Amino acid sequence: MTDPDPRSLVRRARQPESLSRPVVSAIHPSVVYRSTDADELDSQYEGRAFGYTYAREGHPNATLVGEKIDWLEGVRPEWGGGVVTGSGMGAISAILLGLLAKGDHIVAGDQLYGRSLRLLTQDLPRLGFSATLADPTDAKAVEAAIRPETRIILVEVVSNPTLRIADMEGIAELAQRRGVMLVVDNTFTTPRAYRPFEHGADVVVHSLTKLLAGHSDATLGYVAARDKARNRALYDAAVTWGMTPSPFDCWLAERGLNTFHLRFDRAQDNAAALAEALAGMRGVESVLYPGRADHPDHNRARAVLGGNFGNMVSFRLDGGRATTNAFLRAAEHIAFAPTLGDVGTTLSHPASSSHRGLTAEGRARLGITEGFIRASVGVEDIAQLTQEIAAAVAAARRA
Ligand SMILES: *Cc1c(COP(=O)(O)O)cnc(C)c1O
Numbered sequence: 001m002t003d004p005d006p007r008s009l010v011r012r013a014r015q016p017e018s019l020s021r022p023v024v025s026a027i028h029p030s031v032v033y034r035s036t037d038a039d040e041l042d043s044q045y046e047g048r049a050f051g052y053t054y055a056r057e058g059h060p061n062a063t064l065v066g067e068k069i070d071w072l073e074g075v076r077p078e079w080g081g082g083v084v085t086g087s088g089m090g091a092i093s094a095i096l097l098g099l100l101a102k103g104d105h106i107v108a109g110d111q112l113y114g115r116s117l118r119l120l121t122q123d124l125p126r127l128g129f130s131a132t133l134a135d136p137t138d139a140k141a142v143e144a145a146i147r148p149e150t151r152i153i154l155v156e157v158v159s160n161p162t163l164r165i166a167d168m169e170g171i172a173e174l175a176q177r178r179g180v181m182l183v184v185d186n187t188f189t190t191p192r193a194y195r196p197f198e199h200g201a202d203v204v205v206h207s208l209t210k211l212l213a214g215h216s217d218a219t220l221g222y223v224a225a226r227d228k229a230r231n232r233a234l235y236d237a238a239v240t241w242g243m244t245p246s247p248f249d250c251w252l253a254e255r256g257l258n259t260f261h262l263r264f265d266r267a268q269d270n271a272a273a274l275a276e277a278l279a280g281m282r283g284v285e286s287v288l289y290p291g292r293a294d295h296p297d298h299n300r301a302r303a304v305l306g307g308n309f310g311n312m313v314s315f316r317l318d319g320g321r322a323t324t325n326a327f328l329r330a331a332e333h334i335a336f337a338p339t340l341g342d343v344g345t346t347l348s349h350p351a352s353s354s355h356r357g358l359t360a361e362g363r364a365r366l367g368i369t370e371g372f373i374r375a376s377v378g379v380e381d382i383a384q385l386t387q388e389i390a391a392a393v394a395a396a397r398r399a
Pocket residue numbers: 087088089090113115116156185187188206207208209210219220221
């Protein structure tokens with residue numbers, strides 16, 4: 001190749017030569033990849049050589065992140081690999097668009113992520129699919145919802161925001177017995193606490209946006225199946241329907257993953273300590289943390305999560321909306337923001353965000369009061385975090 005005329009700013013320059021190589025992955029924003037000639041392109045399309053062609057079909061930054069999650073989730077090379085998508089919802093959509101056909105029925109947990117519930121109950125019926133919601137802490141209730149046309153059971157291991165633990169063993173057993181695909185949204189638990197493929201899952205899906213990328217600066221999803229043909233179908237759905245992940249977000253997620261284990265362990269230790277401290281605070285009516293003996297699913301959490309109870313803590317302030325507002329304003333250094341898994345602690349108020357679509361009675365049935373707060377605990381100094389929360393709880397009591 002001859003060098004382009006350096007005066008021609010339009011032509012792309014050659015990359016500078018260097019015998020030593022960068023330590024950090026490059027960001028590849030290139031939408032398209034060039035080939036030498038048509039024969040070279042043939043060799044790629046015919047599978048004799050690998051090469052990227054067009055960013056929607058795949059790019060190096062997505063490959064790098066996807067391979068790391070494959071490794072974390074124990075995806076075997078013979079299954080192909082997982083697919084990185086532009087968001088967690090994109091990954092869930094890829095399952096529905098890639099693995100289901102019109103007329104198929106889905107059984108799903110009744111406390112899934114809010115957008116997943118909306119997709120299942122409001123958007124899918126329009127496309128000729130149907131869904132039934134069932135309580136995943138009760139495998140019998142899940143089984144009762146199965147119909148002859150049921151293809152998928154979709155569950156999250158830990159529910160939001162009451163942190164109930166699904167009967168994963170019972171559900172995996174019945175999915176296998178009834179010949180239904182088990183899909184696990186592992187976003188809350190992460191492969192640090194639970195590896196669904198080791199417990200009978202057929203498909204694992206993630207919002208990388210949360211704990212895995214971990215810094216609230218990248219929006220991405222991931223999905224993988226324990227089957228090569230299904231992974232191919234997931235890939236084709238993601239590419240065709242345009243669920244392309246941004247190279248820059250993938251690069252950020254790859255960097256975030258470098259510290260995932262450290263962040264998870266620290267946030268989990270902090271969550272246990274904060275739950276303990278909250279339980280002793282005047283003005284806190286109750287604390288929900290699966291690691292505590294008074295949690296309704298504590299024994300199951302020990303069995304399913306192997307002692308990794310996670311970074312999410314929910315609690316009920318003794319009071320209504322005014323108490324909650326006073327608490328949130330007083331906790332001025334802790335972001336009141338409807339997400340989870342950030343490196344810093346964030347607080348959310350389900351009654352006014354994730355669960356605002358429910359009636360007051362519907363919320364009451366789930367135990368979501370106006371004083372209900374969900375904390376996604378981060379990695380900050382625990383003494384400081386506890387002190388800030390305690391001060392805010394005290395300020396809310398005085399308000
Ligand atoms: C956030 C979240 C999603 C959706 O992920 P996005 O990246 O926001 O699209 C799905 N499932 C769970 C459990 C989540 O927390």
